[in-house]
Amino acid sequence: MNTINKFKITAITLILIGFSSCNKEDDMPVLDIIKSEQVINFAAPQTGGQGQPIGGEFSKFDFKTGMKTTSDTEWDIAFRGTTIAINGGVKTGTADEPDRNGNCGSTIVNGTFESVTNVDGLTFAQDSDVGYAIPTGSDNGWYNYSFQSNIISAIPGKVLVFRTHDDKYAKVEILSYYLDQDSSNPAGGRNYTFNYVYNPNAGEISFE
Amino acid sequence: MKFKIITIITLIVINLVDLNSQEIDKDSLRIRPLDEVIVTATRSIRKLSSLPLPVTLISRNKIIKSGTVRLNEILNEQTGITTVFDESGFEGVQIQGISSDYILILIDGVPLIGRSAGNFDLSRIAVGNIKQVEIVKGPSSSLYGSEALGGVINIITEESKTENLEGNLSYRLGTFFQQDLNLNIKQTINKFKYSLFINRLSSSGYDLKPELNRPSFYPFRNYTFNARASQELNNKISAFLSFRFYDQIQESEITLDDIFFEGETKENDYNFHFRLDQQVNDNFDLDYELYYTSYGVKELIRSIFNKKILNDSYFYQKLFRPEIRGNYSLGKSTITGGIGFQYDQLERTFFEEKVNFNSQYIFLQIDINPTKKINLIIGGRFDNHSEYANQLSPKIAFHYKINNDFAFKGSVGYGFKAPAFRQLYFDFTNSAVGYTVLGHNVASEKVDELQRQGQILQVVVSENELITPLKAESSVGYNFGTTYKNNNWNLDLNLFRNDFKNLIDTRIIARKINGQNIFGYVNYDLIYTTGLEINTGFNITQNLNISAGYQLLYAFDKNKEKLIKNKEVFARDFETNQTVLIQRNQYFGLSNRSRHLANLKFYYDLTKSKININLRLIYRSRFAEYDTNGNGLIDNYDDSFIQGYITTNISVSKTFSNKLSFQSGLANNLIDYTDQNIPPIPGFLGFVKLNYKL
Numbered sequence: 001m002n003t004i005n006k007f008k009i010t011a012i013t014l015i016l017i018g019f020s021s022c023n024k025e026d027d028m029p030v031l032d033i034i035k036s037e038q039v040i041n042f043a044a045p046q047t048g049g050q051g052q053p054i055g056g057e058f059s060k061f062d063f064k065t066g067m068k069t070t071s072d073t074e075w076d077i078a079f080r081g082t083t084i085a086i087n088g089g090v091k092t093g094t095a096d097e098p099d100r101n102g103n104c105g106s107t108i109v110n111g112t113f114e115s116v117t118n119v120d121g122l123t124f125a126q127d128s129d130v131g132y133a134i135p136t137g138s139d140n141g142w143y144n145y146s147f148q149s150n151i152i153s154a155i156p157g158k159v160l161v162f163r164t165h166d167d168k169y170a171k172v173e174i175l176s177y178y179l180d181q182d183s184s185n186p187a188g189g190r191n192y193t194f195n196y197v198y199n200p201n202a203g204e205i206s207f208e
Numbered sequence: 209m210k211f212k213i214i215t216i217i218t219l220i221v222i223n224l225v226d227l228n229s230q231e232i233d234k235d236s237l238r239i240r241p242l243d244e245v246i247v248t249a250t251r252s253i254r255k256l257s258s259l260p261l262p263v264t265l266i267s268r269n270k271i272i273k274s275g276t277v278r279l280n281e282i283l284n285e286q287t288g289i290t291t292v293f294d295e296s297g298f299e300g301v302q303i304q305g306i307s308s309d310y311i312l313i314l315i316d317g318v319p320l321i322g323r324s325a326g327n328f329d330l331s332r333i334a335v336g337n338i339k340q341v342e343i344v345k346g347p348s349s350s351l352y353g354s355e356a357l358g359g360v361i362n363i364i365t366e367e368s369k370t371e372n373l374e375g376n377l378s379y380r381l382g383t384f385f386q387q388d389l390n391l392n393i394k395q396t397i398n399k400f401k402y403s404l405f406i407n408r409l410s411s412s413g414y415d416l417k418p419e420l421n422r423p424s425f426y427p428f429r430n431y432t433f434n435a436r437a438s439q440e441l442n443n444k445i446s447a448f449l450s451f452r453f454y455d456q457i458q459e460s461e462i463t464l465d466d467i468f469f470e471g472e473t474k475e476n477d478y479n480f481h482f483r484l485d486q487q488v489n490d491n492f493d494l495d496y497e498l499y500y501t502s503y504g505v506k507e508l509i510r511s512i513f514n515k516k517i518l519n520d521s522y523f524y525q526k527l528f529r530p531e532i533r534g535n536y537s538l539g540k541s542t543i544t545g546g547i548g549f550q551y552d553q554l555e556r557t558f559f560e561e562k563v564n565f566n567s568q569y570i571f572l573q574i575d576i577n578p579t580k581k582i583n584l585i586i587g588g589r590f591d592n593h594s595e596y597a598n599q600l601s602p603k604i605a606f607h608y609k610i611n612n613d614f615a616f617k618g619s620v621g622y623g624f625k626a627p628a629f630r631q632l633y634f635d636f637t638n639s640a641v642g643y644t645v646l647g648h649n650v651a652s653e654k655v656d657e658l659q660r661q662g663q664i665l666q667v668v669v670s671e672n673e674l675i676t677p678l679k680a681e682s683s684v685g686y687n688f689g690t691t692y693k694n695n696n697w698n699l700d701l702n703l704f705r706n707d708f709k710n711l712i713d714t715r716i717i718a719r720k721i722n723g724q725n726i727f728g729y730v731n732y733d734l735i736y737t738t739g740l741e742i743n744t745g746f747n748i749t750q751n752l753n754i755s756a757g758y759q760l761l762y763a764f765d766k767n768k769e770k771l772i773k774n775k776e777v778f779a780r781d782f783e784t785n786q787t788v789l790i791q792r793n794q795y796f797g798l799s800n801r802s803r804h805l806a807n808l809k810f811y812y813d814l815t816k817s818k819i820n821i822n823l824r825l826i827y828r829s830r831f832a833e834y835d836t837n838g839n840g841l842i843d844n845y846d847d848s849f850i851q852g853y854i855t856t857n858i859s860v861s862k863t864f865s866n867k868l869s870f871q872s873g874l875a876n877n878l879i880d881y882t883d884q885n886i887p888p889i890p891g892f893l894g895f896v897k898l899n900y901k902l
Contacts, residue, residue, distance in 0.1 A: 054723070083723065110776055112787045131665050136723035139716065144838030148295045149848070153838030156787050157778025175785055 032200040034207065037066055041179055042192040044079030055095035058085055063162070063170045063198040073101050076164045081190055082143055082152060082177070084134045087165040089126030100126075102165020106133045108141065109159045113173040113195060116159045118206045124163050134160065142174055152177045152189065170198040171207055247317070248342040248362040250575055250585065251351055251544050252535050260585055260607035260617040262687050262702045262741070264289070264343040268366070271335050273811065273822050275859035275873040275895065277380065277388045277409060279333035279341070279363065285824055285857070287757025287807060288741045289343065291330065292800040295834050300327030304345055304704050305737030305763040305801050306358030310625055310683070312348070314362040316436075316450060318481050319355075321527050322503030326628065332454055332477065334432045336378075336390040337405035339366040346685040346704065347623030350587040350603035353569055357623030357683045358706065365436060365450070368394035368401040375902035380871075382895035384425075385412040393902065399440035407432040413459075423461070430456035430475075445486050452479040460509055462518070469518045471509030478502045494534040502526045521557040533571075541576035544587075554629040558636040560650070563629055567593040583607040585619075595632065595649075596680050599624045618688040624680040631678065631712050631729040642724040645714065648678040651728045655718055658726070667718040669728070674717065679731045683708040689741075697746045705738040734766040735798065751813045756806070763801040768841045779837050779845040788845075796832055796842045802852070804829035818863040826855040871897040 039061070047056040058078035062069045069075050078085045078098055088104030091097045105124025109116050125133040138145035142160060143152050154174040162170045173195045175181060179188030197207045244256040249263055256265055264286050276282045280291050283301055291301050300308025300323075309326030312319060320328065341363055348356040368374065375393035382388070387410050394403035410429035436450035454477040461470040484496040503525045509518040533546030553564040573587030588602040605619035627648070634647040635654060646654050652674040658664050689702035711733035718726040739762055745755035769792070771777050777790040797803075806827040813820050829852040832842040842848075859873030875893040 110778075112778065112789060131719075135719070137716070137719055137725045139840075140719060140725070144840070146834065146836065146838070148834040149836060151836070153836070154780075155838040156780045157776075157789075157839065173787065175780065181782075181785075 031204070035063075035066065035198045035200065036196075037198075038193070038195050039066070040193050042068065042079065042194070044081060044190045044192055046081035046083075046190065053095060054081065054083075056080055057096055058083075058098055060087075060098065063164050063168070063196065064166075064200065066196075066198070072099060074165070076102070076104050076162060076170070077106075077172075079192060083132060083136055084142070084160075086127055086133050086162065088124075088163075089128050089133065091129070092127055092132055093129055103163065103167055104165045105163040107161050108134065109161055109171075110157050111159055112157065113159055113171070113197075116161060116171050117208050119161055119163070119169050120205055122161055124161075143177065150186065151183045153183070164198075167202060168198065168200055169205055169207070170196055172196045246340075246342045247364070248314070248360055249344045249348075250542075250573065251317075251533065251546070252542055252575065254575075257691075257693070258583060258607060258609075260583055260605035261619050262345040262689060262704070264345070266341040266343075268339050271338060271341075273820055273859065273861065274824065274857070275861075275871055275897065276335060278331040279335055279338075280330035282335060282341070283330060283343075283361070284855075285807060285809070285826055286343070287743050288345070288759035288761075288805060290802070290805055290828060292831075293833075294325065294327060294800065296325050298324040298327040299329055299331070301330055301361070302800065303343070303359040304706060304741075304759075305739065305761045305798070306683075306706060307800075309628075310355065310357035310623070310681075312352055312355040312360045314352075314360060315452070315479065316365055316481060317362060318479070318497070318499040318529070319501070319527065320477070320479070321501055321525050322475075322477060322505070322523075323628075325630075332430075332456075332475075333363060334390075334405075334407040334409065336407050336432075337365050337392055337403065337434055339364045345702075346619060346687045346706070347601070347603065347621035347683060349599070349601035349623040350589050350621055351571055351573065353567075353571075353589055353591050353599075353601070354624060354626040354680070357625055357681070357685070357708070365405075365434060366392075366394065366403055367436065367438065368396045368403050371396050373902065376899055377902065378897060378899040380895055380897035383893045384414045386410070386893075386895070388897075399446075400437065401439075402435070402437040405432070405434040426458050426460045428456055428458040430454065441484075444488070445484055448481075448483040448485065450479070450481040452481075453477070460507075462509070464518070467511050467514070467516065469509050469511050469516075471507065471519070473505060473507040475505045476503070488534075491537040492534065494532065497529075497531045497533070499529045499531070500527070523556040524554070525556075526553045527551065540578065541574055543572070543574055545572040546570070552629075554633075556629075559629075559633050560635055563633050565594050565626070565629075567591055567626075581609045583609075591624075593626060593680075596627060596677055599680055599682075613692055613694050615691050616689070617691065618686075620684065620686050622682065622684055624682040626680055627678045627712060627729070634729075642720070642722045644720070644724070644726045646717070646726060646728050648674075648729045651717060655726065658718075658720070663720050663722075664726075665719045665721050669715075669717045669730075673730070674728070678712065678729060679710045681708065681710050681712055681731075695747075698744065700741075700743045702741045703739075704741065706736060708733070708735045708737075711735060732767070735764065736766065737761060737763040737798075737801075751815060753811045755809045755811075758807075759805040761801055761803055761805070763798040764795065765798060765841070768795065771841075777839050777841065777843075779839055779843050781845060790839070790841075790843050794844045796844060796846075799834055799842055800831055802829040802831045804852075820861045822859055824857045826857070828853060828855075867901050869899045869901075871899065873897075 044059045045056055046054055048054040058080045060069050060075035060078040062074055063076050075087050086104040086106050087100055087102035089100050105126050107122050107124050127133050135141040142154055142158050144155050145152050160172040164170055176193045177189055179191040181193050182188055245253050246256055247253055249259050249261050271282055274282055283289050284291050289303050291299050293299050301311055303311055308328050313328050343361050345359045348360045352360055373395045378390045380388040389408040391406040408431050413423050413425045413427035415423040432454050434452040438446055438448040440446040456475040458473045479501045482498045486494045488494055505523045507519055507521050528551045531546055531548030536543045547570045550567045555562040569591045571589035575585050577583050585605040591599045601622045603621035607617045609615045632647040632649040634645055635650055637644040683706050685706045687702055687704045692699045710731040712729050713732045714727040715730045716725045717728035739760045741759045743757045747753050772790055772792050772795055775789055778787050779790050780787050808825045810823045830849055832846055833848040835842055836846045836848050857875045861871040863869040873895050
């Protein structure tokens, strides 16, 4: 079960205020409020691994709803173990991958989460037959695997920036790969906690 | 006499190498100076007090009084020297913040081999027949070539000094059923000297964390045998022969997925050392040396129920080294030089085939006293090696005596280390996770092969990087210090800095289609260690001596410092879940380095009652084992820190008669070891020892 924390409940209020203060005569565009939320314990099971072929269905996530989804089209990113697929490009060729039918793209920016204020100047990659847009393997993408402690840590300062399947923008910071962010319990792996900011307005590139 | 047989055997051995019968001349007996002397620093006999290099000398007397049984224990008590466990759990010595990989270990001037991921396990060395341990800090590649970057530890074994049969038999019993048995015999018969040493050490092991699936330290038993003999063949030539043998069996057991595995690790070490010393004339002597050593480990761990094998590995290394060297005295100066050849061979699991190295070398050193107050040493060595570029290792050192009590000294030297066999020839794929590690010399070919098999997603380094030969790791070391000494106290101070480049590290060279990496070995890291060392000693009364030592250390990676400067390193503050930029002052430094090491020692002799009491307090400040937050360096947000701790060692000796003495001791530590995954300090240890002089 995924629980979703709403940080900015005020957002709704603001939207309401926004609507109420506008009327059709005004030429001002009405912008939806940027969502900033945290997803806790998003389960990303996989089968195989440990030398066996990896498989199992990806757990899909949709920024628009901020929820897990089983939709074949209305999804942006999908998790399976440490692998993150995006709804853009083509299948990389591993077992049980979802079809890509959106225009999702991704890139990784170095910095604090706050420092990524917009997508200006970024170029986005898509999944392809030579690999995932977010590279897999320790230190290649979002995580580091420690041989000493056998722990998968989200590399601090790696901000994943996405163009969603329907051309909006979002940024994600993964905080933990373990249930309740407790890395001392290896059995709790494959449970993501991440922060994200989503700008629901088409053509808007800002996260502020 | 019961030792007659052994004597005869030894004589036979000596006769095998006896070149020709000869007359005996007393004049060729070498001078045995009264002042403390060492041979490691210059490869000639030098007074400790006049040396321009930072040196630690551990005498037999100190070793006996401390009640230690293995070399790692006594080294741990010396200023600026500590033993640490690396990320794989192997123990190695660290000097001036430089790890065991870069410290050459010698026995009677010839190298000991057999390292686990670069770490030399000093607990292999029994201390029972050691005359003294000489430690020269800073690079000494100008004399010793590869591995002598951080320092040289030379173990000098005892030789006979009298015509009487001397010897001792001792038994020691300690916590964890540790039993240490020693037999020493030595004698001089005319121009023939021999000494024999036999040691047996065993322990029932211990378990600090019973909740784990295996004990912290497995039971073991080991044997050391060392026979050495020398014979004057004529008034110009004497022969020296030493044979050493070490053998250990360690039992292991582990439970994995409810399957019980057991097995053993067998380790052995042979050394054959032969030397002819020729006194050409009063000013010139030559040594002709032949040395052969082998080291082997074999481990087999399996389940007796389903025959499943957990580990079946082996490691066999050999080294052969003939060397000729000489000393030529020329009034105010001594010229030391040598020429040699070295053959190294290794056969092990994860190597496709047996591999070997060849090297030839020549060294020359001038030790000159231009005035009474100044001593200068200028030297260099050239190594030609089959696997990497030739190395020229220069060194210069000076000692300036201001007066009889006070002196300045300094040295600058170059050190290097040949790439290890594994860094060149390793070929290993982890079957559980799927990653691969390749040695540099096999990487290009193996990557091509995997590419043809369609297993490679992307090669992330250029072809050029894969085929450019790996360079030797190297360092430049600087040491500057002062020494002050009077009858009652002394003070030594040394400032040091070691700049390393081309350190070999593993890096991702390619990505596989299974999402895992191929790691290769590359020249990458630039690190430095710098700090200062202070040693002082006081003779409070004739019977009470107090000494203290301190090392301050800063050890960092320059590449990481640059990344921090470029604001590219982050950490997560787990309290707030916020990602924060790492500042320079939050970078703690290299793993397993403590900023402060200190010791305080009291030696008290009750002459009348023949009791000796000593207390040694050893402090090691906080250090971190490895990066835990994935940012590639150790910072204040990591949680692998081990808090600073003090080890307290006490021993009391009482001599009952000319023949019999008794010693008892406690080694205690104040650290909360239950948090540790590694067994560096097993907690409270006690022992009793009886020694019988033959």
